[in-house]
Amino acid sequence: MSWDIAIVGAGIAGAALAAEVAPHARVLILEAEEVAGYHATGRSAAFWEETYGGPGVQPLTAASRGAFDAGGFLQPLGSLHIGREDERGKIEGMLAQFAGTGVDLSLVDPRERIAGLRDDWNLAVWEPSCAYIDVAGLHAAALSRAKKAGAELVLDAALTGATRTGDTWRLETRAGVYEAKVLVDAAGAWADQVATLAGVRPIGISPFRRTLVQLRVDPPVPDDAPHVAHIGGDFYFKPEAGGRLWLSPHDEIPSDPGDVQPEELDIAIAIDRLEHTVDWRIERVERSWAGLRSFAPDRLPVYGFDDEVPGFFWCAGQGGFGIQTAPAASQVAASLLLGTAPDAAVAGIDRERYTPARFR
Numbered sequence: 001m002s003w004d005i006a007i008v009g010a011g012i013a014g015a016a017l018a019a020e021v022a023p024h025a026r027v028l029i030l031e032a033e034e035v036a037g038y039h040a041t042g043r044s045a046a047f048w049e050e051t052y053g054g055p056g057v058q059p060l061t062a063a064s065r066g067a068f069d070a071g072g073f074l075q076p077l078g079s080l081h082i083g084r085e086d087e088r089g090k091i092e093g094m095l096a097q098f099a100g101t102g103v104d105l106s107l108v109d110p111r112e113r114i115a116g117l118r119d120d121w122n123l124a125v126w127e128p129s130c131a132y133i134d135v136a137g138l139h140a141a142a143l144s145r146a147k148k149a150g151a152e153l154v155l156d157a158a159l160t161g162a163t164r165t166g167d168t169w170r171l172e173t174r175a176g177v178y179e180a181k182v183l184v185d186a187a188g189a190w191a192d193q194v195a196t197l198a199g200v201r202p203i204g205i206s207p208f209r210r211t212l213v214q215l216r217v218d219p220p221v222p223d224d225a226p227h228v229a230h231i232g233g234d235f236y237f238k239p240e241a242g243g244r245l246w247l248s249p250h251d252e253i254p255s256d257p258g259d260v261q262p263e264e265l266d267i268a269i270a271i272d273r274l275e276h277t278v279d280w281r282i283e284r285v286e287r288s289w290a291g292l293r294s295f296a297p298d299r300l301p302v303y304g305f306d307d308e309v310p311g312f313f314w315c316a317g318q319g320g321f322g323i324q325t326a327p328a329a330s331q332v333a334a335s336l337l338l339g340t341a342p343d344a345a346v347a348g349i350d351r352e353r354y355t356p357a358r359f360r
Helices: 012-021 058-071 085-097 135-148 188-197 264-275 326-338
Strands: 002-008 027-030 074-076 079-083 106-108 123-127 131-133 152-154 159-165 168-173 176-185 206-218 227-230 236-240 244-248 281-295 302-305 312-316
Touching: 002 012, 002 168, 012 027, 012 135, 012 312, 012 326, 027 176, 058 135, 058 326, 079 085, 085 123, 135 152, 135 326, 159 188, 176 188, 188 281, 188 312, 206 264, 244 264, 264 281, 302 326, 312 326
Parallel strands: 002 027, 002 176, 027 152, 079 227, 176 312
Antiparallel strands: 074 131, 079 123, 106 123, 159 168, 168 176, 206 244, 206 281, 227 236, 236 244, 302 312
């Protein structure tokens, strides 16, 4: 059987795109792992934050909010971007950066909102719209929509070769050989590798390791505590069920694509930064993990047909914001893939900003 569209990758990028295009085309999803969403999607810090990724990403995040609310995938959280007096310029810079975007931001005293915060952390920007994301629910819903519309998901189907003859791709995988008119690269950290297999010039999608650790602290973290991020990018933490804390050193360590694991040094750095921020006592480290975040050279996502190789479509470079932008990003990508007008929710987004042609 020949398919109209073969999507490589069943993480949130591939799953959400499949859900959008499956009602209009015969769609095959090829996933290298035995479980969909095993890597970046399954290891997300799981929060929606409109300022995350900067002004170039914010339109996608904002346009996704309606779909998240309609699906019941968000729970209130709120976010504090904290700094010391010598970081006042960064605090003011954040406010200026998002002025006029519609993002609700205000200056507050973080010491009034976080019990145990050290006195030198006296500045903060409050972002009330920040929310938890039910990542597993969102991903499962996207795959379900795709399958109900006729898409087929093949697991343990790592791509090993791709050749184009005429207007058809011949795709060799561990699960067999498939044919499709269009090949979509939604392979996350493996995006450039997939491109190379298909004879497409890589864009320069670079994977970086990000570490997370779950802690027990004393006093226990209140369930209604906000997400807290250093304005300088040295850490973030947020409450987790049962008085626990999720903490990251906000690291970006260049890494080869693979099943990345946390390093003891990065865990120690995260804990040290936390101890210089709050007076809480760390009782124990309960678990730690790491995931990959993949960025294009300009740190904006890439959606669109390759301008050199016909029938090859990029859906990659979604950094750490792929989940929070998934609804809008998939609609933008689907309109480009199908050659249709964008949905009303994303009609105002400049799609040319994300074209792969900007790198050629």
